[in-house]
Structures are given as C-alpha cells and as structure tokens.
Amino acid sequence: MKNIVVLTGAGVSAESGISTFRDANGLWEGHDIMEVASPIGWNNNPELVLDFYNKRRSQLSTVVPNEAHKALVTLEKKYHVTIITQNVDDLHERAGSSNIIHLHGELLKVRSQFDQDLVLDWKDDLNIGDLCEHNQQLRPHIVWFGEDVPMMDNAITITEKADIVIIIGTSMQVYPAAGLLSYASSNTDIYFIDPKPAIEPKSNLTVLSEKATTGVPKIVENLLQ
Known part of the structure; x- marks a missing residue:
C-alpha cells in the first residue's frame, strides 16, 4: 500500500x-500575533491569551x-x-x-506550564486558576512563536x-x-x-x-x- x-x-x-491565522496586516482577530501566540505575550497578559483561545475554542464548536x-x-x-x-x-x-x-498543537487540549508532556483534553473555557496535578497553571496546547x-x-x-x-x-x-x-x-x-x-x-x-x-x-x- x-x-x-x-x-x-x-x-x-x-x-x-x-478564521485564517492572520490577515494581510499581521493581525489575528484584531490582535497582534505576538500578544496571543508567544511566550512573551503569555507572560505579559495570560488573561488576554486565555480569552483569545477560549473564543477560538467556542467558535470551533459551531463549524463542521x-x-x-x-x-x-x-x-x-x-x-x-x-x-x-x-x-x-x-x-x-x-x-x-x-x-x-x-x-x-491542538485547540481542544491544554498542557501544564510545569511539564509540557502533561497534556489534557479540554473543551470548555480555560481560566486563571485552572491547575495541573503539580499545582501549576494550565496553558493552551499551542506551539507559539519561538517555541x-x-x-x-x-x-x-x-x-x-x-x-x-x-x-x-x-x-x-x-x-x-x-x-x-x-x-x-x-x-x-x-x-x-x-x-x-x-x-x-x-x-x-x-x-x-x-x-x-x-x-x-x-x-x-x-x-x-
């Protein structure tokens, strides 16, 4: 075969x-790419990053x-x-x-900040305070720029x-x-x-x-x- x-x-x-990853002016859904798709963006404003991917995850449930x-x-x-x-x-x-x-990476998965191999299925919103078994914050299971x-x-x-x-x-x-x-x-x-x-x-x-x-x-x- x-x-x-x-x-x-x-x-x-x-x-x-x-929505495609980014449009002609380098924005993704109105955000600068580095704000929502980089470790620096995550460190600077994790709430913004989580909200961004929560909206992407919610939209995913509406398409086929x-x-x-x-x-x-x-x-x-x-x-x-x-x-x-x-x-x-x-x-x-x-x-x-x-x-x-x-x-x-995958939008319907999250992973531990502490251990990148600790990956969980996740269909709901991800929020600050959602922790892994090591008591560390969970983040989107997305490969960001620079990773x-x-x-x-x-x-x-x-x-x-x-x-x-x-x-x-x-x-x-x-x-x-x-x-x-x-x-x-x-x-x-x-x-x-x-x-x-x-x-x-x-x-x-x-x-x-x-x-x-x-x-x-x-x-x-x-x-x-």
Whole structure:
C-alpha cells in the first residue's frame, strides 16, 4: 500500500468558517500575533491569551468539516494516509481521518506550564486558576512563536517515506513546516491545491488552481481510479 502524506494549512479550515491565522496586516482577530501566540505575550497578559483561545475554542464548536476534509478520508480505502496539519482545530478528526499530526498543537487540549508532556483534553473555557496535578497553571496546547515544534521529527520521518504528497490550503512559506517538502524523495508525486498558487507545474508536480472544497475531491477521485 502506497503512502500519502497530506500537508494542510489554514485554507482548508477557512472554508468551514474558521478564521485564517492572520490577515494581510499581521493581525489575528484584531490582535497582534505576538500578544496571543508567544511566550512573551503569555507572560505579559495570560488573561488576554486565555480569552483569545477560549473564543477560538467556542467558535470551533459551531463549524463542521467541509468537502475537502471528507474527501481525504476516502483516500484511506486505497492508501496509507497521514495528514500533517498546521491547523489547531479538530476538523480532520471529526471528518474521520485516522492518522493526524498537529504540528502547531491542538485547540481542544491544554498542557501544564510545569511539564509540557502533561497534556489534557479540554473543551470548555480555560481560566486563571485552572491547575495541573503539580499545582501549576494550565496553558493552551499551542506551539507559539519561538517555541520548539515537538512533532516535527515525526513529520519528517513520515514525509521521507511518502510516495505521494498533497499540499492543501497552505502557501508553504511558514517554517519549519515549509521545510517538510525538502525531505520527500525527488521522484515523489506532488499535488498542490491553492486558488492562487505561487509555483509552476513540473514533471512530478501537479498544480490545481482551485479552493480546497473543489480541488481536493478532484485529486482524490483521480488517485482512487
């Protein structure tokens, strides 16, 4: 069974109604990125950070997987599929995909300030005073700017074994995720789905200038034939 690695970014979730990570002026939902997505922001104003992610968590409960998420699940009929996502939502899981690596953390989990390996499922608001078993404050289980990406080595190992790579809803400009493609074999078939692709097709690279909800089902149908 061939291995497919799917790299997904904000463009996939955006079609379900989730705000993309940041807009053209560098703001995320009106906040400077470093205020809500950095250790410095957390140390300076943890209440603001918690409120920000509480609102993101609440919004997540109002959206559902779209046709792109659903189409990827059907690939598992014929291939071993691993989804490596930069998204922190659970839409791939809810759609039914089996193997998902979250590079940037998960919105529905929290972790201890004291022990980053102490991770808990969390669907409600997280507040100051919510403590782990070590009596330390819990924080969002999100990889912030300036922090290590714990799942990166695992993602690299899987990408190295890929027969096919599908890139959806990401410009592949944000590192370290953008560097993943360099670990794929030179003869790996690559599909790039984006409404405004910044790359040109070549021998092993197929570019589909479409949004995820229309482009992904087309690629999936082709691969299942």
